[in-house]
Amino acid sequence: MSFPVETVRHSLSHVMAEAVVKLYPGAKVAIGPAIDDGFYYDFDLPSPIQPDDLPAVEKEMRRIISANVPFKRVEVSKAEARDLFKDEPYKLELIDGLDDGTITVYEQGAFRDLCRGPHVDSTRDLRPDCFKLRAVAGAYWRGDEKRPMLTRIYAYAFASKAELEAHLKMLEEAEKRDNRKLGKELDLFSTHEEAGAGLVYWHPKGGRFRVELENWWRDEHYKNGYEILFTPHIGKSWLWETSGHLGFYKEGMYSPMEIDEDDYYIKPMNCPFHMMIYKNGVHSYRELPMRWAELGTVYRYERSGTLHGLMRVRGFTQDDAHIICTPEQIEDEIAEVLRFSLHMHKTLGFKDIKAYLATRPAGDGAVGAPEMWDKALESLRKAVDAQGLAYEMDEGGGAFYGPKIDLKVKDAIGREWQLTTIQFDFNEPERFDLTYVDADGQKKRPYMVHRALLGSIERFFGVYLEHTAGAFPIWLAPEQAVVIPVGPDFADYAAEVAAELKKAGLRASAMLSDERMNAKIRDAQKQKVPYMLVVGAKERDEGVVAVRVRDGRQLPAMPASEFVGMVRGLVEARSLEL
RNA sequence: GCCCUUGUAGCUCAGUUGGCAGAGCACAUCCAUGGUAAGGAUGAGGUCAUCGGUUCGAUUCCGAUCGAGGGCUCCA
Secondary structure (H helix, E strand, O other): OOOOHHHHHHHHHHHHHHHHHHHOOOOEEOOOOEEOOEEEEEEEOOOOOOHHHHHHHHHHHHHHHHOOOEEEEEEEOHHHHHHHOOOOHHHHHHHHOOOOOOEEEEEEOOEEEEOOOOOOOEHHHOOOOOEEEEEEEEEEHHHOOOOOEEEEEEEEEOOOHHHHHHHHHHHHHHHHOOHHHHHHHOOOEEEEHHHEEEEEEEOHHHHHHHHHHHHHHHHHHHHOOOEEOOOOOEEEHHHHHHHOHHHHOHHHOOOOEEEOOEEEEEOOOOHHHHHHHHHOOOOEHHHOOEEEEEEEEEEOOOOHHHOEOOOEOOEEEEEEEEEEEOOOOHHHHHHHHHHHHHHHHHHHOOOOEEEEEEOOOOOOOOOOOHHHHHHHHHHHHHHHHHOOOEEEEEOOOOEOOEOEEEEEEEOOOOOEEEEEEEEEOOOHHHHOOOOEEOOOOOEEOOEEEEEEEEEEHHHHHHHHHHHHOOOOOOOOOOOOEEEEEOOHHHHHHHHHHHHHHHHOOOOEEEOOOOOOHHHHHHHHHHOOOOEEEEEOHHHHHHOOEEEEEOOOOEEEEEOHHHHHHHHHHHHHOOOOOO
């Protein structure tokens, strides 16, 4: 009989607990659920466990599995359960949190665990080659940093050996594409601990990518009815008190600096500044919708342990925009943002895109009348449907100020990344008292939506690096072509060709060092340069270039001018192919 | 911030069971007439993260500090 993979994972976690308790007498067990790619179990151990100790645990688990012991389900009363687990403080706490009535306990061999189940019938239903212990990590009891730190052992587990191996292979591939690794190898960016963690330095090649990306981003925004703003990096406490950030987002903001006896804060968000621009005048319904975008650099406090390459940083540039419109326009505006977002993602080469709709959080912390939330959510849902997007609901996952849609894209090795977020805001228009004059001459409150399509330029760069493994499409490649002379005799011709390409606006250079041609090709390949133009006697005499493509293809020899035309065509089309 | 791991040349990493430190790549100089993924030689480069302790002697052992990596939602 076969069981759902979650059941197998959960049963394996019990087997691991049995093994750990046996190998570490006195270990207290906490919880051990199935997770996306396996399972974990939290322990309070009498002595620390090291990664080196994991093989021994694995071995013991395999022994238990091969012993073919049944999983027995036992029903007990709360009092009985308390007695059974009298030596397990964490289990006792869990038992206290349960409703009165029947409690289930699962036993396999000598090991007994408080558990809702279900489980496999017997360890015979578990496969010794479908799991692998991954790592030990710290985790707070119940995720609460005020509670004790437990030792968590993570494991991968799948229904078949093939799936486990495929997963391990994906992880290996992910490691090769790690944005921090590629950032170094391709000389794109760096971070400097001595100068401040989580702050990104863009090198010349990263800068090329960014400039091309941002130019495209601005063009597309103008084409799609946006105006582009620039706003300050700091603002007086009045601004943040008005926006409410000092109330609900203070822990994400840096300490203020004093200027002329006033407190100024570095901005963690751009919206209050956009609100100020809106408030600068009286607005008619005829002006709406207003779509205001900004590549706005913000600084947010992230705890040191959470910083990670380009993916989580303390200073970053959001591709932010705020849309201010009438209630009647909101549905079309949301649909438009979604369409625009999909257009951007598809241009960048993401094909598999999924939406997540987050609704009103539970409790009374949320602002805005329930019917506003309902209307907003309805327009989000309609927009997603209109685009034919698959979506999932995230009940209660909205911010306190409004519901949202997040878009996640799937990358080349199957991982999902959240890029776009589209969020209603019922809070700030109220706080800043935004109004417009409607057709009937009455002042009314507009709707406001925040949106970021790429999220932040830094994070997007990280995601895109991992998606493309650094092999950027031609329009974003920091260096589009290199000219490689076969030998020193052809250096002049190579320089001439490179000059022609540069003059035509291509990002190109000649490799004129005294390395051998083979070494230059290898370097260019490693740098993921799209085109290598090899020139020797034949090419010089005929006035052509031999084109080697990054993927190993060899194009027919062509004059440099023809190569320029070809590249221009690909850039113009934002082609993903070379 | 907390738990585990970790910190040796610009990069990737050896190594020293305590006796003044090594390789490859990159860099510099020289040699090399070379056709699609590394030609050769020589050289320069490190207060072995920082501070303190133990010791005749510490990069190595111990402690602290700073940084980095993995984790801290997944509910019996």
